[in-house]
Amino acid sequence: MMVRLRFRLNHEDVEIHVRDPASTLLDVLRDDLGLTGTKSGCAIGYCGACTVIVDGEAVPACLRMVGLLEGREVRTIEDLGGPEGLDPVQAAFVKCAGLQCGFCTPGHVMALRALLDEEPEPDDERIRRTVDGNYCRCTGYVKILDAAREAVALQKAVAVRNSRAGAATSPEGRRR
Amino acid sequence: MTILDRGLPSPGVSPDPMVLLTPRSLDEALHLLTAEGAAVLGGGVGHTLRRHDRHRRDPTSSGSSPERDAISQTSSDPPHKRDATSLVSVGSLPELRTILWSGEHVTIGAGVRLGEIEADERLVRTWPIVTEAAGSVATGRIRRLVTLGGNVAAGDDSHDLPVALAAAGAVLTVRSVSSTRTLRIGEVNDLGGDELIQDVRLPIPSGRAGSAYEKFLSRGVWEYACVNVGAVVRLDDAGAARRLSLAVGSVTGGPVVIDLADLRGSVAGGVLIDEVARRAAASTRPYGDVKGSAEYKTRMIAEFSRRAMTGAVRRAEETPRSGGEST
Numbered sequence: 411m412m413v414r415l416r417f418r419l420n421h422e423d424v425e426i427h428v429r430d431p432a433s434t435l436l437d438v439l440r441d442d443l444g445l446t447g448t449k450s451g452c453a454i455g456y457c458g459a460c461t462v463i464v465d466g467e468a469v470p471a472c473l474r475m476v477g478l479l480e481g482r483e484v485r486t487i488e489d490l491g492g493p494e495g496l497d498p499v500q501a502a503f504v505k506c507a508g509l510q511c512g513f514c515t516p517g518h519v520m521a522l523r524a525l526l527d528e529e530p531e532p533d534d535e536r537i538r539r540t541v542d543g544n545y546c547r548c549t550g551y552v553k554i555l556d557a558a559r560e561a562v563a564l565q566k567a568v569a570v571r572n573s574r575a576g577a578a579t580s581p582e583g584r585r586r
Numbered sequence: 587m588t589i590l591d592r593g594l595p596s597p598g599v600s601p602d603p604m605v606l607l608t609p610r611s612l613d614e615a616l617h618l619l620t621a622e623g624a625a626v627l628g629g630g631v632g633h634t635l636r637r638h639d640r641h642r643r644d645p646t647s648s649g650s651s652p653e654r655d656a657i658s659q660t661s662s663d664p665p666h667k668r669d670a671t672s673l674v675s676v677g678s679l680p681e682l683r684t685i686l687w688s689g690e691h692v693t694i695g696a697g698v699r700l701g702e703i704e705a706d707e708r709l710v711r712t713w714p715i716v717t718e719a720a721g722s723v724a725t726g727r728i729r730r731l732v733t734l735g736g737n738v739a740a741g742d743d744s745h746d747l748p749v750a751l752a753a754a755g756a757v758l759t760v761r762s763v764s765s766t767r768t769l770r771i772g773e774v775n776d777l778g779g780d781e782l783i784q785d786v787r788l789p790i791p792s793g794r795a796g797s798a799y800e801k802f803l804s805r806g807v808w809e810y811a812c813v814n815v816g817a818v819v820r821l822d823d824a825g826a827a828r829r830l831s832l833a834v835g836s837v838t839g840g841p842v843v844i845d846l847a848d849l850r851g852s853v854a855g856g857v858l859i860d861e862v863a864r865r866a867a868a869s870t871r872p873y874g875d876v877k878g879s880a881e882y883k884t885r886m887i888a889e890f891s892r893r894a895m896t897g898a899v900r901r902a903e904e905t906p907r908s909g910g911e912s913t
């Protein structure tokens with residue numbers, strides 16, 4: 411018997427039919443929805459490669475039962491970037507060469523995306539605590555931390571640019 | 587709207603799918619739990635690990651790793667939860683999601699996430715042992731999912747919250763459709779198949795009280811404890827210990843509450859703390875594993891008991907003298 415589940419996925423309403431609602435979100439994303447940007451590193455909550463954002467919070471998709479997602483808002487790495495360019499976090503990883511094989515990168519990017527959504531100017535301690543939840547077997551983390559700091563700066567620059575553009579077009583924009 | 591059908595089960599998916607039930611009230615959940623094969627679902631982290639572990643033991647699945655072995659070692663099914671065919675999700679029930687303060691007690695709902703406990707400022711002030719234990723579990727991302735009830739009900743001797751709660755003298759409120767009863771942390775394996783933990787109740791400490799939690803990580807990075815210890819004290823104005831309690835985890839039958847009754851009334855200083863550490867090491871049976879041999883852990887239990895008790899005494903000394911004595 412199939413179980414029907416509805417939730418928001420990358421800003422779209424989706425309805426999926428799963429055989430087992432106790433399957434993990436990770437398996438469903440990769441095997442059923444073809445969203446393979448979310449990686450499976452350990453499947454037991456350690457490595458962070460599977461990090462996605464659920465209701466604004468970074469969580470390991472391998473520990474999230476898909477049946478508990480009814481009505482929730484899920485964002486995966488496929489949601490970032492687009493025709494208008496990369497997300498500032500992605501752009502920072504490119505600029506700082508914060509990756510080698512790249513397997514861990516989607517998890518890092520999503521974890522840092524959630525952090526910057528919550529706290530646009532996190533201190534180094536918070537950045538370190540966030541990166542601590544993601545294993546990288548290649549880089550040694552120095553460049554990942556560089557990328558995380560760069561992401562803060564790039565995002566700030568985007569915010570300033572947007573607020574200038576807003577100020578030029580609307581009276582509200584001036585107050586931001 | 588995208589509509590997709592799940593095709594053949596993918597590797598890792600159990601051949602027997604679970605039924606997942608999402609009741610809207612506690613009463614409804616208690617009724618659902620009366621069914622054969624029904625088990626409580628908190629944050630789902632432990633259940634997910636267990637499914638993974640079962641798959642791993644399947645000879646057709648891929649090999650093991652020390653980390654997976656560490657998980658399988660600590661995720662064995664508690665006796666009351668074997669062979670579940672349906673899961674009753676209680677982690678979002680409003681009745682289980684509150685932290686309530688009354689005159690003498692604080693009552694933490696079983697559905698409260700460890701991340702919420704760690705961040706609760708009033709709990710940080712009154713029961714730092716509990717917030718420190720909560721904050722020591724894995725990473726923020728995992729603490730967001732794990733419920734207090736799930737962490738406690740798993741009956742795992744290395745879990746952090748049970749150690750802190752045992753030292754703090756917590757009482758579990760356990761409900762079924764037909765009864766409400768209380769259990770101590772050490773009695774959690776007595777939970778019946780149709781029962782759930784509704785909340786965890788702690789006395790609000792009065793007078794010059796202090797508590798501290800110590801978790802020793804042998805590799806220095808976040809993981810399950812090598813040994814974990816919680817200490818609670820209350821001092822009278824002369825500096826003698828009126829209440830004294832210590833619990834040790836990651837040992838056989840843990841958390842083990844160490845008998846310190848005869849030490850009450852002693853001055854809370856180095857001699858007392860050394861004796862507490864000696865007793866903790868002498869009266870616990872750690873097991874050797876990837877984190878250390880049993881002998882090594884015994885020495886660590888002494889050291890971390892000393893540190894936990896020292897921290898608790900220091901905190902108690904920092905609270906102002908009341909002028910009166912409490913027991």
Ligand SMILES: Cc1cc2nc3c(=O)[nH]c(=O)nc-3n(C[C@H](O)[C@H](O)[C@H](O)COP(=O)(O)OP(=O)(O)OC[C@H]3O[C@@H](n4cnc5c(N)ncnc54)[C@H](O)[C@@H]3O)c2cc1C
Nearest residue numbers: 455626628629630631632633733735736739745746782783
């Ligand atoms: C990478 C990783 C690292 C971890 N590190 C630590 C660590 O350092 N310290 C630590 O303590 N834990 C650690 N854990 C383990 C985690 O705390 C446990 O798996 C915990 O049991 C999960 O809680 P949950 O709410 O998700 O429970 P669930 O998976 O929903 O349930 C766990 C068990 O409790 C039962 N249960 C749940 N809620 C109730 C209730 N209200 N009443 C009765 N029974 C109930 C369930 O039936 C099940 O048997 C770690 C887990 C992972 C994945």
Ligand code: FES
Nearest residue numbers: 451452453458472
């Ligand atoms: S795959 Fe989820 S944390 Fe490793």
Ligand code: FES
Nearest residue numbers: 510512546547548
């Ligand atoms: S870049 Fe290879 S694991 Fe991080």
